Amino acid sequence: MHSSLWLSALIVVPLIGAVLAALVRKSEGAAYVVGLATSVVELALTVVVVVLYNNHIPGAQTFDFASRHVLSAPLGLAYDVALDGIALFLVVLAALAVLLALWGAREKNREPSFVAWMLLLTSFTIGSFVSHDVLEFFIFFELTLIPSYFIISQWGGVQRSKAALKFFIYTFTGSAPLLVGILYLGFAHQNQSLNAPLTFSYSALSATAMTHGTAVWLFVAFAIAFAVKSPIWPLHTWSPLTYAEAPTGGSIELSALLAKLGSYGLLRFAVGLFPLALVTMRPILLTLAVIGILYGSAVACVTPDLKRLVAFSSLAQMGFITLGVMSGSKIATVGAVLLMFNHGVITIGFFLLIGFIERRRGSYLVKDLVGLQGPAPVLAALFTVVMLASIGLPGLSGFVSEYLILIGTFATHAWWAVVATIGVVASALYLLWAYQRVFHGRAEGANAEIADASGAERWVMVPVVVLIVVLGVFPRPVLDRISPSVQQLVEHTAPSGVTK
């Protein structure tokens, strides 16, 4: 077992960075350097953690780096961290997202505050991923709202106030049943044994005995919060406005990273803690996931701007993730966890590129853009790579994960998989069509004069493209780290040890 200090460092380093960024606000550009340096250190730390990670710890399932400290016994509050294969790459994604967002989508207006909020958000998000205590997870989960709120409301577009408020209220409301569900579960667990202290430890709570009815109610309470965050249709209505109005850095954090908190929570907590409810809830959530895929794809076809296009495409992609998470198949669940990472990387790429276009043209409306391929061939090429990965072209990262999800789901729930496959075709339709409208044709006026991707912009895209290609060709090291943890979870949730 490795020391939990690694995980504590992952939470603390961005906090220190945030404080430093706020302190150096007087000197021009210093905050930018602090932000980049902090995120590089953070990314290096996550890579070390990935290399160190050991999934054969006796008595700890596949969790490594674990330790637990009770902070307040009457409140049941504890600092409890651990990391397994499911959360491992999401932590990497968090560090990668903040680095690329700060680097590629620099915000010059009140930069120190922006950097500080972004780093705080990273700290809180990583805190949620490494929490091994349900209450601790909830606290971090709620905390992510505050930096997101300030980032959207201060650096967003014209309707930023409305978007920020809508985002906050929607998510805050969604987490109301989650908190009550957590409390209910904690007390149910406490009351089952004499003189047991109040605890919200994940490993303790997962052993709570409950009836099928209770499990269903608790599952619903948890799933609502995560469905809002993911988003899962029909609780997605906050997301297009918020993604579109947020500044580029904020959109990256929201859709590449925070959305994963929803799907991660669904897998780890809703599925992991209430396996009894699955028999009832599985068909419902699978159906919602499929509707989300079809609905997201359909709206993405007709949406007038690029950011909303990515928002609806994300809705469809999150539908695939939900499909995999709920399928009950090990293969599909591994695919879903991988897609959480891949979709994160792809979305970072999309929003960075849209940010570049917006910086040049002051607009990301499809109708304002035409024939960009001529003046900006490199930009177009980068867009193509990201787009093809999102469509699921074999050899690129999106394909591996979608394929695993569909094939796994087909084995357990064939019809849902069949309908979901339409989404793969549809994604080709809306993305290629959008590409055609924006990049093909003859550029005139302002469109003809845009500059191609600068050196810095090309460098920012390098990690994205590398990850897309490498994970498309050689996903093995990642899958090897994800699989044991997923296997454990799926076996824990499957009735009488049936796994596919």
Add this chain to the structure above:
Amino acid sequence: MTVTIPSVHYLAVLPVLIYFGAALALLLVTSLVRSKVTNNVATVTTVVASLAVLVVNAFQWRCVARSGPSMTVAHAIVLDDFSVIATAVIALSVLMSALVAHDWLRREGLAGVEFHILALASSAGAMLMTQANDLIVIFLGLEILSIGLYVLVAFDRRRANSTEASLKYFLLGGFASAIFAYGAALVYGATGSTNLTRVSYFLGSNVLTRPGLLYAGGGLLLVGFAFKVAAVPFHLWSPDVYEGAPTPVTGFMASIVKVGAFAALVRVLISALGTQLDTWRPILFVLIVLTTVVGASLAVVQRNAKRMLAYSSINHAGFILLGVWAGTVKGTAATLFYVMTYAPVVVATFAVVTLVGGVGDEHHSIDHYRGLARRQPWLGASLAVLLLSQLGAPLTTGFFAKFSVLAAAVDAGGTALAVIALLSAAIAAFFYLRWTLALYADDEIEANRVEVPRLTGLVIGFGVVFTIVFGIWPGPLATLAQHATVFFTP
């Protein structure tokens, strides 16, 4: 006929005596040598008295730890950890309010000795309520608390709506007191005593075949309390009074009334009427649903900061009632914890509102806050933290306050109630956030910098540090609250 004078354990009543003593001393001295007693002297007196009370509280705590809770003055006054903590919270609120008021009085050019006299006397009443073990003593405390406040609300005579608010508060408060007294009389009729311990003993050892009298009495007591804590539908006075009263008085009122009234409510419902849990719970259920939802919903449509905070405090009252509703030791601890963490935050919030209000205490539209955090980052950020704390955001005490009452309610079987309350918190989030949004708005209207006097700044800083430190590390306060309610036998 011989009259036996009940023995008095002076340590138990010392906080009340200190406050009354300080008030009387100020009153006497100021009427003899008017010119010598300046605002400074009065403020120092209040501060010293509050610090003295806090020191006495430490001794009381040790006394209770050594020899257990005790009763004195013919079982009418209790000394237990619960009363010690509640008294300390009141003393702290008075201390903070006095500092804010000092700067305010200077800004407005008012002679403020009377302010301190009234505030001290009022607070003594609130302290009496936290220690009362007899309905008559509770009534006494309630009246002492209220009469001081009626005058304080009208303290700024130049403002017409200050007087109007006072009259409204006085008339409705008078009704509420009368209702409370009538309730006490009916409970006496039903049980043969006004002493809470005897009432509890009587109800525990007898079965009332015709409980109508008791129910009527208990119901009227509840109405009296609901009025004082501004629970819906007895809240109508609160927005007008909050708006009309001078802002430091509003902050003072919002903190100490809550502490006093909830401490007494817990004693009446849990200690005395604990056996009737199944009867009063449904009533509280309805009160909580109305209070949380109506408080939050009506706050959304306000444009005036003070009215908004009035509705916000109604919403908070609903949450605190949630802990009482649980009817358990855990619920009582949660109620105490909520009050402990709420009082300093609300005083600090009103301190900021006092500053922004400007000379004449007029600038209370939310538009006056536009861009405040841009012009004065520290002041704006402080208000943002205080608002987030009231919202219940993690890393502030507000989160754990809400968490503990919700936990108590869920543990007592109130899952539905907890969900409703939390949803109301989501509605409330809307107006806290809109306010925060205004603080950070770019399109600032023409506005002057807000003067931040040193003492008020100290109070605001204390509130912010308090809410963040104990929001990250709630352990000590939670343990204190739990410790203070161990002996509470429902």
